[in-house]
Amino acid sequence: MNPVWRWFHQLGSPPYFYRFATRWMPWFGLSALVLSVIGLYLGMAKAPADYLQGDSFRIIYIHVPAAWMSMFIYVAMAVNGAIALIWRIKLSELLFLACAPIGAMFTAVTLITGMLWGKPTWGAYWVWDARLTSELVLLFLYFGVIGLASAYDDVRQGARAAAVLGLVGVVNVPIIHFSVKWWNTLHQGETIRIMGKSSIDSSMLWPLLIMALATKLYFVFALLLRARGMLLEQERNKQWVREVLSPPQIAGGRS
Amino acid sequence: MSALRPYHALLARDLRLAFRRRADLLLPLGFAVLVVLLFGIALGGTPERLAPVSAPVIWVTVLLAGFLSLDGLFRPDVDDGTLDQWLAGPTSIVGLMYAKALAHWLLYGVGLTLSTPLLAMLLNLPAELLPVMLIALGIGTLGATQIGIVAAALTARLRRSGILLALIVMPLYLPLLIFGSGAVDAVRLGESPKAALLLLAAQTVLLLTLAPPAAAAALRIGSDNPP
Numbered sequence: 001m002n003p004v005w006r007w008f009h010q011l012g013s014p015p016y017f018y019r020f021a022t023r024w025m026p027w028f029g030l031s032a033l034v035l036s037v038i039g040l041y042l043g044m045a046k047a048p049a050d051y052l053q054g055d056s057f058r059i060i061y062i063h064v065p066a067a068w069m070s071m072f073i074y075v076a077m078a079v080n081g082a083i084a085l086i087w088r089i090k091l092s093e094l095l096f097l098a099c100a101p102i103g104a105m106f107t108a109v110t111l112i113t114g115m116l117w118g119k120p121t122w123g124a125y126w127v128w129d130a131r132l133t134s135e136l137v138l139l140f141l142y143f144g145v146i147g148l149a150s151a152y153d154d155v156r157q158g159a160r161a162a163a164v165l166g167l168v169g170v171v172n173v174p175i176i177h178f179s180v181k182w183w184n185t186l187h188q189g190e191t192i193r194i195m196g197k198s199s200i201d202s203s204m205l206w207p208l209l210i211m212a213l214a215t216k217l218y219f220v221f222a223l224l225l226r227a228r229g230m231l232l233e234q235e236r237n238k239q240w241v242r243e244v245l246s247p248p249q250i251a252g253g254r255s
Numbered sequence: 256m257s258a259l260r261p262y263h264a265l266l267a268r269d270l271r272l273a274f275r276r277r278a279d280l281l282l283p284l285g286f287a288v289l290v291v292l293l294f295g296i297a298l299g300g301t302p303e304r305l306a307p308v309s310a311p312v313i314w315v316t317v318l319l320a321g322f323l324s325l326d327g328l329f330r331p332d333v334d335d336g337t338l339d340q341w342l343a344g345p346t347s348i349v350g351l352m353y354a355k356a357l358a359h360w361l362l363y364g365v366g367l368t369l370s371t372p373l374l375a376m377l378l379n380l381p382a383e384l385l386p387v388m389l390i391a392l393g394i395g396t397l398g399a400t401q402i403g404i405v406a407a408a409l410t411a412r413l414r415r416s417g418i419l420l421a422l423i424v425m426p427l428y429l430p431l432l433i434f435g436s437g438a439v440d441a442v443r444l445g446e447s448p449k450a451a452l453l454l455l456a457a458q459t460v461l462l463l464t465l466a467p468p469a470a471a472a473a474l475r476i477g478s479d480n481p482p
Contacts, residue, residue: 085472137426137429140422140425140426141426143422144419144422144423144426147419147422147423148409148410148419148423151410151413151416151419152413157476160476161409161473161476164405164409164469164472164473164476165405165409165423167469168405168427168465168466168469169427171465172426172427172430175430175458175461176426176429176430179429179430179433179434179454180429180433182433182437182454183433183437
């Protein structure tokens with residue numbers, strides 16, 4: 001078997017995943033921390049102030065990465081949900097469930113920082129602009145997934161029901177986004193483009209990209225942390241969990 | 256024709272059950288009139304203030320009234336074991352979902368759309384907006400029903416689902432609401448409502464394609480623990 005595929009199959013096994021998560025989690029967490037310190041320092045202290053918005057533009061170093069993550073995590077969640085529904089991999093159900101609160105957190109951060117930025121820039125905390133509105137709807141989509149999953153007594157049933165809702169949501173997110181955009185827009189145009197020239201200076205861009213990477217690493221860290229905890233809870237009656245939680249006595253040790 | 260019999264039977268059963276309890280059938284209309292009453296009083300009741308907001312208020316009222324009927328969509332079938340019989344039987348659940356959705360739309364979507372002239376009268380909706388309002392509501396409620404059956408199927412086996420159902424359904428209603436009230440707004444501003452209506456219809460077609468299979472998948476989840 002192809003080694004990559006074999007690794008994937010192994011990852012589906014709870015004890016293997018537990019060991020994998022325990023080993024790699026600190027590295028993801030640490031690199032996220034280091035990168036966000038660097039990114040925030042460059043963004044807050046080194047990058048020049050915007051000629052139009054002054055220092056208030058600096059909130060984009062939190063706002064924009066959080067906004068990217070809020071959508072990225074929804075897709076990651078839906079992919080896990082699809083895997084859970086199609087191949088019935090228990091671990092994917094857990095990863096699906098673990099994604100939702102992290103995504104909701106990033107969505108909330110996006111909304112709060114967007115509102116704080118809106119006050120000096122637009123003169124109001126809340127403006128019914130297309131992107132803020134679709135972020136708010138996204139937050140409620142996350143709440144729906146979390147609420148549905150926790151309404152079921154059986155964790156696995158709840159996860160699968162919520163996964164169906166997640167897939168319905170992922171079909172709807174673009175529709176909601178474009179319909180809200182059609183409905184109204186007075187947001188400033190997107191300043192970063194993957195293709196073509198960005199309309200942002202590189203001294204302002206680099207901290208943003210570093211922060212984007214830091215939030216991605218943090219997501220993996222938080223995902224592994226949550227999934228690991230949920231895995232222990234769900235498999236609490238299995239032998240491997242007992243071994244993990246109570247390390248075997250060292251044979252021949254002093255008593 | 257005989258291949259369609261189970262679906263036809265389900266449709267006929269749902270309609271017959273609804274007509275045996277006519278009072279229940281009138282409840283959404285009563286709710287809609289009450290909401291309109293509250294809005295009318297809160298807005299001061301003067302035609303100048305009511306007319307500009309009447310179309311959006313009617314839209315929201317109709318969506319809310321239709322939403323109220325969702326909780327009971329699958330509950331009786333779960334309670335008396337009909338649902339388990341469907342899942343065990345050879346009939347396509349997706350087909351049954353289409354029958355269920357059609358029955359729900361005929362009872363509540365069409366019913367509420369037909370009662371719109373009454374709501375429009377109470378809210379002083381300008382007369383020239385009524386035709387486009389009826390067309391948009393007719394299409395929009397069909398789409399809303401599709402969203403509704405998915406949410407109802409997801410919560411069918413839960414003991415309490417009221418607020419949760421709202422949390423699931425409302426964000427998904429948003430695009431329908433945008434184009435539905437957008438079409439009415441276009442006429443109010445003297446433009447053609449065609450673009451908004453076509454986009455509304457496109458969404459409804461998409462929902463008609465995707466929602467019943469999703470509802471069928473959702474019903475299967477609660478039924479058993481797969482190996």
